[in-house]
Amino acid sequence: MAEIALKGVMKAYGKFLVVHGVDLDIAHEEFVVLVGPSGCGKSTTLRMIAGLENISGGTISIGDRIVNDLPPRKRNISMVFQNYALYPHMNVRENLGFGLKIAGMAPAEVEQRVNEAAGILSLSSLMDRTPAELSGGQRQRVAMGRAIVRHPDVFLFDEPLSNLDAKLRGQMRAEIKKLHQKVKTTVVYVTHDQVEAMTLADRIVVMRDGRIEQAGAPMEVFNRPRTTFVATFIGSPPMNMLPGKINAGAVQLADGSSIPIPERLKAKTETGQEVVLGIRPDDISPVGHGLSQDGSGATLRLTVELSEPLGMESLLYTRIAGQEVQAKLYGPRLVKPGETLDFRLALDRAHLFDTTSGLSLEAA
Amino acid sequence: MSTTETFHPPINQRLKSAGLWLATFLLMIIMCVPGLWVVLSAFRPNSEILAKPPVWIPQNLTLDNFRKIFGLGSEQIGLPVGSYFMNSVIIAATSTFIALVIGMAGGYAFARYRFAGKGGIFLGLMLFRAVPGIALSLPVFMIWSKLGLIDTKLGLVIVYVSLNVPFTIWLIDGFFRQIPLALSEAAQVDGCTRWQAFWKIEFPLARSGIAAAGVFAFLTSWNEFALASQLTRSTDSKTLPVGLLDFTAQFTIDWAGMCAMAVIIIIPALALTFLVQKHLIAGLTFGGVKG
Numbered sequence A: 001m002a003e004i005a006l007k008g009v010m011k012a013y014g015k016f017l018v019v020h021g022v023d024l025d026i027a028h029e030e031f032v033v034l035v036g037p038s039g040c041g042k043s044t045t046l047r048m049i050a051g052l053e054n055i056s057g058g059t060i061s062i063g064d065r066i067v068n069d070l071p072p073r074k075r076n077i078s079m080v081f082q083n084y085a086l087y088p089h090m091n092v093r094e095n096l097g098f099g100l101k102i103a104g105m106a107p108a109e110v111e112q113r114v115n116e117a118a119g120i121l122s123l124s125s126l127m128d129r130t131p132a133e134l135s136g137g138q139r140q141r142v143a144m145g146r147a148i149v150r151h152p153d154v155f156l157f158d159e160p161l162s163n164l165d166a167k168l169r170g171q172m173r174a175e176i177k178k179l180h181q182k183v184k185t186t187v188v189y190v191t192h193d194q195v196e197a198m199t200l201a202d203r204i205v206v207m208r209d210g211r212i213e214q215a216g217a218p219m220e221v222f223n224r225p226r227t228t229f230v231a232t233f234i235g236s237p238p239m240n241m242l243p244g245k246i247n248a249g250a251v252q253l254a255d256g257s258s259i260p261i262p263e264r265l266k267a268k269t270e271t272g273q274e275v276v277l278g279i280r281p282d283d284i285s286p287v288g289h290g291l292s293q294d295g296s297g298a299t300l301r302l303t304v305e306l307s308e309p310l311g312m313e314s315l316l317y318t319r320i321a322g323q324e325v326q327a328k329l330y331g332p333r334l335v336k337p338g339e340t341l342d343f344r345l346a347l348d349r350a351h352l353f354d355t356t357s358g359l360s361l362e363a364a
Numbered sequence B: 001m002s003t004t005e006t007f008h009p010p011i012n013q014r015l016k017s018a019g020l021w022l023a024t025f026l027l028m029i030i031m032c033v034p035g036l037w038v039v040l041s042a043f044r045p046n047s048e049i050l051a052k053p054p055v056w057i058p059q060n061l062t063l064d065n066f067r068k069i070f071g072l073g074s075e076q077i078g079l080p081v082g083s084y085f086m087n088s089v090i091i092a093a094t095s096t097f098i099a100l101v102i103g104m105a106g107g108y109a110f111a112r113y114r115f116a117g118k119g120g121i122f123l124g125l126m127l128f129r130a131v132p133g134i135a136l137s138l139p140v141f142m143i144w145s146k147l148g149l150i151d152t153k154l155g156l157v158i159v160y161v162s163l164n165v166p167f168t169i170w171l172i173d174g175f176f177r178q179i180p181l182a183l184s185e186a187a188q189v190d191g192c193t194r195w196q197a198f199w200k201i202e203f204p205l206a207r208s209g210i211a212a213a214g215v216f217a218f219l220t221s222w223n224e225f226a227l228a229s230q231l232t233r234s235t236d237s238k239t240l241p242v243g244l245l246d247f248t249a250q251f252t253i254d255w256a257g258m259c260a261m262a263v264i265i266i267i268p269a270l271a272l273t274f275l276v277q278k279h280l281i282a283g284l285t286f287g288g289v290k291g
Helices: A043-050 A090-100 A109-118 A134-146 A166-182 A194-202 A218-223 A228-233 A263-268 B009-041 B064-069 B081-112 B118-130 B133-147 B153-180 B181-189 B192-224 B226-231 B240-247 B255-280
Strands: A004-013 A016-026 A031-037 A057-062 A076-079 A152-160 A186-191 A203-208 A211-216 A241-249 A248-253 A259-261 A275-280 A284-286 A298-303 A307-309 A313-322 A323-330 A340-345 A350-354
Touching: A004 A043, A004 A284, A004 B192, A016 A043, A016 A203, A016 A211, A031 A043, A031 B240, A043 A057, A043 A076, A043 A186, A076 B181, A090 A109, A090 A134, A090 A166, A090 B153, A090 B192, A090 B240, A109 A134, A134 A166, A166 A194, A186 A194, A194 A218, A203 A218, A203 A228, A218 A298, A228 A241, A228 A275, A228 A350, A228 B009, A241 A259, A241 A323, A241 B255, A259 A298, A263 B118, A298 A313, A307 B118, B009 B255, B064 B255, B081 B153, B081 B192, B081 B240, B081 B255, B118 B153, B153 B192, B181 B192, B192 B255, B226 B240
Parallel strands: A031 A186, A031 A203, A076 A152, A152 A186, A284 A323
Antiparallel strands: A004 A016, A004 A057, A203 A211, A241 A248, A241 A275, A248 A259, A275 A350, A284 A340, A298 A340, A307 A313, A313 A323
């Protein structure tokens, strides 16, 4: 069993605290993705789990061992690095077998394990090439092969796809997911790409400024963001945020216009409270092009400033109370800039956040 | 119609490239002539070397000059070339080895670790490198004479190590810096100790740099004349370049013998450079990590 437990884990560089007491329990065979913008402490946290960074405070345990003071080689983990970190002076076969050889495994067994990993990742035809003779995607697969060949307790991935082009990234994402289904192992995966986080994770951990902002299943984090930060970070294009004030059962916006409070949140608001109304672009659509007309909602007449046709849908840029808002139009209809349309806002899926704390009113 | 097409660069581009070749060729000739003259003179009798007008194409090649200096021929000049040669080999090899070991440890430390005063120490090393060795000869002579190190191999080895260490540290530091830290980390995750990660991953990748540092250190020690001429006296410690002075007498200079000895000095240096030249080609680290 290889569950990982982080208890009050801290990291300081000199006087600067970069990870502030992170608490996180990762179950056996769980796929957890740490996601957040640059400098949020996600990579540092991963490197502390790997043993590549000292821990300034708290404890990390893998299985039933506290690993704080164990060097990486004694933690039974393997790691895929952002820049692959393949050994340039060894061919693919030697790269894959290196860790087993160091562990003193018999050559026949090394060969069998290497071949098994090569089979899983379709590397068999590349075994005699050096890393310099491989494409980006192939290098990435070798790096993953090197990780699985040792049958570790835990896989750590440090932004493994960020050096690949968009198409290859999609393919490799699927391969990683398949790999996890085949080789059931606990995975901690670090990325700044929220699409990777959504698609791969059993559980997403959103980090910001060295703290966990929210942890939960991808759809839970998407549907019930705990803070404005999570709301804008998860989901693409990001959620529209409209600041306003509660007044007579509605959110009064900067220009005096108002949007009704979502039914389920009515009880949690008080008149005069400063709030931010969050609504995803998918939940604002021109009438007749996407959202159904029932349920709670509001219809606003808005002028389109810019349209980005994406094929089956278009992203429309418009303004509500002077603030730029993105909306979606489903179906291949061309919209010209300057065109005025009736937009339906699906308010049952909108969110309210407290302006000062940034916390969702739903959580309160 | 031909199926293959050849590309003909425009005429002025071809002229430019021809001009470049010619200039390079002329420059190479100018650089090579003195060396060539030394080598030719080593195989000719004194009479031909000193002939006026000069004899460019050798008329009779001979190994007599080499026999003479090794005391094998009929005409003997009885110079202890064998001892000089051994002294040179021992002093150059020992000082190179020590300078490399210190250079590797120091270069790795500068490339990989953060420590107090790092910048200052590095700058100090480079400044030390900028001081001409000969400027230190008098103080070194005085200290060495107090310590009884004059006319000993150890005395020269210490001088050459201290001359070479700043350079080896600087060069090897640069090579370790080029090797991504992630490689050593990957090796440690793969089960290596820090020491194993160094020997199995970082050392092989820095080999070309270490070889280059070794060649330069060896050549510096092998060719050094100024300090060696001050600090050596006898066959116990005299090196080949100092030995060249033995060919000058009060009224004559034995050019042929001197050139033969010069060839003996050049050959090991040249051979060494050829042996390690494949390691001198850097770029081994390309491909392991995305740039």
